[in-house]
Amino acid sequence: MSTPKLRIAVQKSGRLLDESIQLLKECGIRIDNGRDQLKASARNFPVEVLYLRNSDIPQYIQDGVADIGIIGENTVIEKNKDVRVVQQLGFSKCRLSLATPKGEQYDGPKSLNGKRIATSYPISLQQFLDREGITAEIHEISGSVEIAPNIGLADAICDLVSTGSTLFKNGLEEQDIVLKSEAVVAASPKIDAERQAILDKLLFRVKSVLAAKNKKYLLMNVPTDKVSEVTNLLPGMRSPTVLPLVEEGWSSVHTVIAEDKFWDIIDQLRTTGAEGILIVPIDKMIL
Ligand SMILES: Nc1ncnc2c1ncn2[C@@H]1O[C@H](COP(=O)(O)OP(=O)(O)OP(=O)(O)O)[C@@H](O)[C@H]1O
Ligand SMILES: O=P(O)(O)OC[C@H]1O[C@H](OP(=O)(O)OP(=O)(O)O)[C@H](O)[C@@H]1O
Numbered sequence: 023m024s025t026p027k028l029r030i031a032v033q034k035s036g037r038l039l040d041e042s043i044q045l046l047k048e049c050g051i052r053i054d055n056g057r058d059q060l061k062a063s064a065r066n067f068p069v070e071v072l073y074l075r076n077s078d079i080p081q082y083i084q085d086g087v088a089d090i091g092i093i094g095e096n097t098v099i100e101k102n103k104d105v106r107v108v109q110q111l112g113f114s115k116c117r118l119s120l121a122t123p124k125g126e127q128y129d130g131p132k133s134l135n136g137k138r139i140a141t142s143y144p145i146s147l148q149q150f151l152d153r154e155g156i157t158a159e160i161h162e163i164s165g166s167v168e169i170a171p172n173i174g175l176a177d178a179i180c181d182l183v184s185t186g187s188t189l190f191k192n193g194l195e196e197q198d199i200v201l202k203s204e205a206v207v208a209a210s211p212k213i214d215a216e217r218q219a220i221l222d223k224l225l226f227r228v229k230s231v232l233a234a235k236n237k238k239y240l241l242m243n244v245p246t247d248k249v250s251e252v253t254n255l256l257p258g259m260r261s262p263t264v265l266p267l268v269e270e271g272w273s274s275v276h277t278v279i280a281e282d283k284f285w286d287i288i289d290q291l292r293t294t295g296a297e298g299i300l301i302v303p304i305d306k307m308i309l
């Protein structure tokens with residue numbers, strides 16, 4: 023009997039593809055074939071990659087045709103299938119928002135009562151309207167939603183936004199956020215024990231890759247009598263490593279730090295006497 027493989031559905035083409043494949047690569051998974059074949063295996067890990075339309079992936083996961091998928095959380099919510107989100111991935115961050123033509127009066131969701139709203143996400147929008155107690159007419163269109171108010175098809179839109187530049191170019195103003203989304207790993211309720219074990223291994227790798235993403239390894243030389251002042255500034259993983267330098271009176275201090283935190287303390291580190299500061303990327307971080 024052949025050993026089981028975890029079947030991973032990824033988007034065939036579009037915004038999620040590159041980062042999904044990159045993530046698998048960073049997890050040490052080398053995929054053999056190109057995506058022209060719609061199905062590829064890895065040489066060094068028991069997985070099979072299925073290249074599918076993003077919007078079809080929740081159904082495939084529910085049916086157990088794919089064991090897991092990398093998709094936007096927004097698609098999980100919109101498709102409303104029996105799938106479990108098992109890991110947030112931190113890329114493809116966007117929000118599903120309501121927008122109206124610039125300059126038009128908007129006093130909160132109630133302004134949408136009786137209005138026509140164009141969207142590719144009718145289920146998520148309807149849930150939002152129900153929560154807010156609003157009755158509006160939903161026009162489902164599959165793309166170029168932002169053009170709808172300009173051509174008289176709708177009074178407002180509900181679409182994905184990240185930079186806001188598509189809204190701006192179409193003379194629209196973001197009003198209310200319906201939901202926030204990022205790429206996630208969603209798993210099938212039908213996954214068997216053997217494939218669940220492979221998934222657990224994969225998720226362990228994914229977590230190690232993600233943990234390292236926004237962290238940096240920080241090294242610097244510090245006058246030994248200033249070491250405790252410097253280490254008090256550092257939120258290390260456990261505690262910083264302090265090593266003596268060959269030069270008398272100096273120590274080398276090492277720690278792991280969130281990149282955004284580093285910029286907050288750099289001036290204090292330098293004033294305290296830290297020199298030769300190095301910030302080095304971390305490839306993986308095993309938690
Ligand atoms: N502007 C954006 N910025 C960041 N993430 C986005 C943006 N637009 C979409 N996304 C995310 O990427 C996912 C895929 O979007 P994309 O436009 O590539 O495919 P699609 O047209 O929704 O689906 P299909 O593959 O079925 O054609 C979306 O579900 C959403 O989670
Ligand atoms: O806020 P922004 O950064 O401008 O991004 C928002 C746009 O991105 C998405 O479209 P996409 O480019 O994926 O095109 P599509 O409609 O063909 O999917 C979304 O539907 C918006 O139109």
Ligand SMILES: [Mg+2]
Nearest residue numbers: 036037165182
């Ligand atoms: Mg899109």
